[in-house]
Every structure is written in structure tokens, then in C-alpha cells.
Amino acid sequence: MNPLQLNTDVLVIGSGAAGMMAAKAAANEGAKVVLVDKSLVGRGGATILAQMTVAVALGDAEEDNPDIHFEDTMKGSRGMADPDIVRAIVDRGPELILEVEGYGVKWARTPDGKHSQVVAPGHSRKRCVYVDILNTGGATSAGLRKAIWKDDSIERLKNIMITKLVVENGAVVGAVGFAMEQFQPVIIAANAVILATGGLTEIYERNSASANMTGDGFILAAEAGAELRDMEMVQFFPIAHLYPPLVGIDPIMWDPFRYKLGGRLLNGNHEEFMDKYNNEVAGNYTAARDQTTYAIFKEVEAGRGTPHGGAYLDFRMVPEAKLKEAFGPVIDILNKQGVDLTKDMVEVAPMAHFTMGGIRVNTSMETTVPGLFACGELIYGMHGANRLSGNAITETLVTGRIAAEVASKVGRKPASDRLQAELEQELKRLERLWYPREVDKDEVSMLSVKRELQKLMWEGAGPLRTEASLSRALDRLRELGERVEGVALAKQSYYALTLVEKIELIHMLKLSESIIIGALARRESRGAHVRLDYNQSYETAVSTKFQLDASRQWTMQEIPLPELKQPSKGDQ
Structure with a gap:
């Protein structure tokens, strides 16, 4: 079968929110774009499943600025975030939130018209915006999907499996693979390639990932010669749903309700226990995700777990009217499946949720291989050893845009027989x-x-x-x-x-x-x-x-990091 042959300025591999943002931003810069996905365009990845918030220092709810967001993120990373990457992302977060609002994403507003912002663990300010009733990620993806569908300079290709990046004279010049329907060969020549294929948490038995998040981008990058960092750093979401079985409910949906309503975490003896691990006061939950995950597992290890090996999440002390107001239509979905939150507790336990290590990039989202860029959950640098709630979609949108802005300016490469x-x-x-x-x-x-x-x-x-x-x-x-x-x-x-x-x-x-x-x-x-x-x-x-060596085996080196005493932007 004759191959499908394409030539483009920018090739974007992966069409979750990061990939769609990259495609749209590159098109806005005047580039011809090909956006490919091994599944349906705009229907996979992590963002479309995300239900909670996006952390940006808008300052609508209280005084806030990117310097404070930077400091909170660096502190939360347990000493391992790259300050340059964090700074690049938090500085442009507010700009990107307003951009996607222009694509139709309706961020919740207060009665006086300001963006509604809430606090999340690890953040010192109310800086997290959201779309009402657990629809933040879905609404963001929908807005981006509409934006790329309206842009004629973006060619969208579904069911394309890219299996190799082509490198010539040390630089990426395109990619090859196949179309799944009839195993048709695919060749795409490109001035620049942006990887946006998402994380790798599908490798775990309990995970919150889309089934297509199998880490393809990490391997494509490593085989092309790129450097990866801190691959052992995987975040486990602490209070993912465990029992009873539920249909039509995202397993990680409980988090915003716990913080909004003061839901209690109890061990198998019906005792609150977070105070022993993080000095939390009942009803005021401040522990970061890594701390809560550790606490739940230690309770289970000590024989104080629930029947299915987790902890109880308890909303029984919350008035019914307040539950209905907060949960909206979700309360009916739960009731139809036999869960009455005024009477019943649910069991929760940690679940693999986010890849914090990844492809090493600079502040332009360039990898260590010329012509190759990466964005979204694929990159290393923003989160270190612990990701703060709300920082994922911020990273997704900002890094997708930055990668595109730089990739679209890569000079045209001569035709290659390679x-x-x-x-x-x-x-x-x-x-x-x-x-x-x-x-x-x-x-x-x-x-x-x-x-x-x-x-x-x-x-x-x-x-x-x-x-x-x-x-x-x-x-x-x-x-x-x-x-x-x-x-x-x-x-x-x-x-x-x-x-x-x-x-x-x-x-x-x-x-x-x-x-x-x-x-x-x-x-x-x-x-x-x-x-x-x-x-x-x-x-x-x-x-x-x-890095992968010539025999496709991993080489690994430990590199000491400098002490994180980066001055805030305003002090420089």
C-alpha cells in the first residue's frame, strides 16, 4: 500500500489538551500544522477526565500574584522542581486561562462577575478556578476542540500510530508510523515535532488514566536521544473511589467535595487519623497528596484499614441541603446506585494519577534533541516529588502554547531522503x-x-x-x-x-x-x-x-540539585 506522505511546519503528536493548545497556538503563529493521535482527536488524554480546578494567580478572590504561586509550587515539590520551568509556567497561567475562556470555557464567576477561586492543598491563596459541577477538564477540552476544528491550517489525523521519530544530523526531521485501519505506512516531514502524548500511569493496576496513556511519547523521545528525568516520581491520588462499585463516576471526584464540605477521613475504626500525620484539624484539610497517601497506607498497614483496604470518606455530618447544593446532579447518580451520603460512608484509597518525572526541556519546551519539543504531562520540571492540586492543567495549557510559539519559528528544513x-x-x-x-x-x-x-x-x-x-x-x-x-x-x-x-x-x-x-x-x-x-x-x-544507549538499555545517573533559594521575580 502506498504510504500517506505529508509535509508540514509543525507536527503535533497527541491531541489531549496540551496537543490541541500546541496545534492552535502554532496555527496562530502562521504555521502549517499536522495534529495526529492514535485515537480520536481531542477525545483522549488526562485533561478531558479532570474534574477539579486550575491554579492561576489571577487575584480575583484575594491578593495573589505569580511570585506567590511560584513559591508555593517550589515548596510543594519537596526540593525537586526546576525553578526556571516553574517560573515559565506560573507567569503565563493567568494569560492562558483568559485565552481558553475566549474559546468558550465558562469559568465559574462570583455574583459580582469576578472569577470564582478556591484554595487547594499546598496553595497559600484562593487561586484555583473551575467550571461548575466537576466539569473543568471536560469543558477545557471542549473549548480547545472547537477552536482547532475551526482552523483550516490544522490538519487533524485520527488512528495514526507514530512509532519512530526520524533524526538526521542530530536533529528531528519528522516521524514515521502507520494508520491503523489498513496498516497504511505514514511519513510526515516536519520542521519541528511537538510531543504531547500524556503520562504513563496506565502501567498501574489502580489508575485514573485514559486507556491510551501508555507512555508512548517518553519512548519516542528517548529513542531519538532525548534525556528523561525522575521517572520514579509518580503521584498517587490519595482518595480515589474504592467501594462500593459505582458506574458513571470518575474515581477521583471526591477531592473537591472533601475540601469544600469538610468531609472526614476515617480509618476502619471510624477514627479521624490525619492529625497524627500532618497535624490537620478536623474540617480544615491542608495535607498535600503525598502526605495523605502515606497516611492512608500506614493506617492500612497497622490493621486499621477499611474492609477493602482503604479509608472511609464521611459526609454524614453535612446537612442534606448543603450536600445537594454542592454535589448537584451527582447526588442523584449516587442515590440511584444505593449511596446516600447523609447515611453512608464510601471507601477511598490511593490510585496512580500523574507522572511527575518526564522529558527534560528548557523554558522554550525544547528537549535535548534539536527540533523536538515536549509539553503537558510529558515534561519534567514543574512538580518535582509532589504535584500541587490544580497545577496540572496550568502546566498543560502554558507548555503547549510555549512549545508552539518556539516550534513555529524553526526554519524550514531541506527535503530529506532519510x-x-x-x-x-x-x-x-x-x-x-x-x-x-x-x-x-x-x-x-x-x-x-x-x-x-x-x-x-x-x-x-x-x-x-x-x-x-x-x-x-x-x-x-x-x-x-x-x-x-x-x-x-x-x-x-x-x-x-x-x-x-x-x-x-x-x-x-x-x-x-x-x-x-x-x-x-x-x-x-x-x-x-x-x-x-x-x-x-x-x-x-x-x-x-x-537515557537509552545503543542497545536500547537504560543508563541512569544521579545528579545533585542546587538548593532551591530562587528569589521571586519581584526581587530580581
């Missing part, structure tokens, strides 16, 4: 991967192996880690990798979904290995990385640097 040669090699590799031998049916279900991996990572490299658990997980991980590589799948004439599943699984296995290698090397507890056998933090914070 793309065609790389495509031919890549197709041979993919065919060997798909069916190393002819079989009538798949030798092994990739989805069953994926579930095995997810369980392995949750038990061995989840919220609480030890040398023994990590070492066992690494051994089992490598055994799984050897099994998967040699599996033959039945060739399909239409929709190469099993090949996609195998590629994704190989990416997940490789990234799981980086998480474990980093977690073994990091003999400390810091933020979301908890080593039960090393409960102290290093005096000097370190960052773990990952």
Missing part, C-alpha cells in the same frame, strides 16, 4: 514484531499480559516501596519483556489493534523498568516516592537522569 529509508526499516521491524511467524490466532493476549504488568507494578513499585519489592518486580518485569517480544500475533487485514497493543505494552514495560531502576537508586523517602526501608530524605536533593 524519512523514506527510515520508514522502510521501521515497517520491517513492525512486521517482525507483529508476526515473527505465521499464526492463525494470537499466541498470547496482550491485554492479559498488560493486566499482569499492572498488578506487578502496583505491588512492587506502587505507593510504598522497598529494596525487596522493587528487586522482585524488576526480575519479573524482565521475564515479562522477554515473553512479550517473542509473541506472534495473527495478521489482520483491517485494524491492526493487536499490533498497537503489543507496541504499547513494550513501551509500558520499558518505562516500568525506568521507574524501578530509579526507585532502587533513590534510597530515600521524598514526596510521592516512599521507601519503607529508607524513611529519611537526602540532605541534598538529587535528580535521576535516564
Whole structure:
């Protein structure tokens, strides 16, 4: 089959909120843009599922400015955020909130017309904007989707699996892959490539990710020669829904209601316990996510967990009228499934939620490989060892825009024969991967192996880690990798979904290995990385640097970080 061949100024890979913002911003700069996604354009990623808030120092609710937001974020990172990246993001957060408002995102307003802003754990000010009734991420994605659909300079391609970035003379010149429907080869030449494929939390058994967030962008970048940092730093959302089973409810929806209404966290003995771990006062919840996750697991470890291994979330003391006002239509969804919050408690427990490590970029979102940019959850630098609630979508919008502004100015590259040669090699590799031998049916279900991996990572490299658990997980991980590589799948004439599943699984296995290698090397507890056998933090914070060598094996180096005494912008 003849390949699909495209030539563009900017290629954006991934169409969640970061990718859509990058595509729109590049088009606004006058660039010709191709936006590709392995699923439906604008319908995947993490933002579309996000229900809570966006942290920006607008100052509508109380006196606030980016300097204070910067200081809160640096403090929350447990000494590991990159101050230059944090500064770049918080400075432009207010601007981007107003931009997407122009795309139709209706941020909640107070009666006097100001943006409604609330406080979230780790923030010292009421700076988090939101869209009413758990629709912040969905509304943001919808606004961006409408914006890119109206722009004729953005070519949108769905069901395209990009499998390799093409590098010539040390710079990225495009990408190759295939269209899933008929395994049609794809070649895209580009002056610049922006990766926006999201995080990797799908590798865990309990996770809040879209199913397509399998870490593809990290692998594409690393194979092109880019540097990754702190891959072991994965955030676990502390109070994700555990029991009873619910349909039509995002598992992480409880958080804003807990802070808004004073929902109590109780252990299996019906006792509040956060005061023992973070000196919280009942009804005034200030613990950051890493602290709450740790506290819940310590209660479970001590035999004080709930029947299903978590904690109770209790709203029974809140008046019914106030519950209905706060929960809106959600209260009816809960009631129809037998949950009456005036009488019933629910069980909650931590869940893998966000990738805090990632691709190393500078303040222009340039990776260490010329011509290659990254944005959104893919990047390293904003969060360190702990992400503050509300900072994710801020990062998504700002970094998508910055990447596009710079990428759109990359000079035109001469036509390259390298793309065609790389495509031919890549197709041979993919065919060997798909069916190393002819079989009538798949030798092994990739989805069953994926579930095995997810369980392995949750038990061995989840919220609480030890040398023994990590070492066992690494051994089992490598055994799984050897099994998967040699599996033959039945060739399909239409929709190469099993090949996609195998590629994704190989990416997940490789990234799981980086998480474990980093977690073994990091003999400390810091933020979301908890080593039960090393409960102290290093005096000097370190960052773990990952690169793939010529044999596709990880090299890892610990790099001491400078003390974070960055002066605020106003003092410089």
C-alpha cells in the first residue's frame, strides 16, 4: 500500500489538551500544522477526565500574584522542581486561562462577575478556578476542540500510530508510523515535532488514566536521544473511589467535595487519623497528596484499614441541603446506585494519577534533541516529588502554547531522503514484531499480559516501596519483556489493534523498568516516592537522569540539585 506522505511546519503528536493548545497556538503563529493521535482527536488524554480546578494567580478572590504561586509550587515539590520551568509556567497561567475562556470555557464567576477561586492543598491563596459541577477538564477540552476544528491550517489525523521519530544530523526531521485501519505506512516531514502524548500511569493496576496513556511519547523521545528525568516520581491520588462499585463516576471526584464540605477521613475504626500525620484539624484539610497517601497506607498497614483496604470518606455530618447544593446532579447518580451520603460512608484509597518525572526541556519546551519539543504531562520540571492540586492543567495549557510559539519559528528544513529509508526499516521491524511467524490466532493476549504488568507494578513499585519489592518486580518485569517480544500475533487485514497493543505494552514495560531502576537508586523517602526501608530524605536533593544507549538499555545517573533559594521575580 502506498504510504500517506505529508509535509508540514509543525507536527503535533497527541491531541489531549496540551496537543490541541500546541496545534492552535502554532496555527496562530502562521504555521502549517499536522495534529495526529492514535485515537480520536481531542477525545483522549488526562485533561478531558479532570474534574477539579486550575491554579492561576489571577487575584480575583484575594491578593495573589505569580511570585506567590511560584513559591508555593517550589515548596510543594519537596526540593525537586526546576525553578526556571516553574517560573515559565506560573507567569503565563493567568494569560492562558483568559485565552481558553475566549474559546468558550465558562469559568465559574462570583455574583459580582469576578472569577470564582478556591484554595487547594499546598496553595497559600484562593487561586484555583473551575467550571461548575466537576466539569473543568471536560469543558477545557471542549473549548480547545472547537477552536482547532475551526482552523483550516490544522490538519487533524485520527488512528495514526507514530512509532519512530526520524533524526538526521542530530536533529528531528519528522516521524514515521502507520494508520491503523489498513496498516497504511505514514511519513510526515516536519520542521519541528511537538510531543504531547500524556503520562504513563496506565502501567498501574489502580489508575485514573485514559486507556491510551501508555507512555508512548517518553519512548519516542528517548529513542531519538532525548534525556528523561525522575521517572520514579509518580503521584498517587490519595482518595480515589474504592467501594462500593459505582458506574458513571470518575474515581477521583471526591477531592473537591472533601475540601469544600469538610468531609472526614476515617480509618476502619471510624477514627479521624490525619492529625497524627500532618497535624490537620478536623474540617480544615491542608495535607498535600503525598502526605495523605502515606497516611492512608500506614493506617492500612497497622490493621486499621477499611474492609477493602482503604479509608472511609464521611459526609454524614453535612446537612442534606448543603450536600445537594454542592454535589448537584451527582447526588442523584449516587442515590440511584444505593449511596446516600447523609447515611453512608464510601471507601477511598490511593490510585496512580500523574507522572511527575518526564522529558527534560528548557523554558522554550525544547528537549535535548534539536527540533523536538515536549509539553503537558510529558515534561519534567514543574512538580518535582509532589504535584500541587490544580497545577496540572496550568502546566498543560502554558507548555503547549510555549512549545508552539518556539516550534513555529524553526526554519524550514531541506527535503530529506532519510524519512523514506527510515520508514522502510521501521515497517520491517513492525512486521517482525507483529508476526515473527505465521499464526492463525494470537499466541498470547496482550491485554492479559498488560493486566499482569499492572498488578506487578502496583505491588512492587506502587505507593510504598522497598529494596525487596522493587528487586522482585524488576526480575519479573524482565521475564515479562522477554515473553512479550517473542509473541506472534495473527495478521489482520483491517485494524491492526493487536499490533498497537503489543507496541504499547513494550513501551509500558520499558518505562516500568525506568521507574524501578530509579526507585532502587533513590534510597530515600521524598514526596510521592516512599521507601519503607529508607524513611529519611537526602540532605541534598538529587535528580535521576535516564537515557537509552545503543542497545536500547537504560543508563541512569544521579545528579545533585542546587538548593532551591530562587528569589521571586519581584526581587530580581
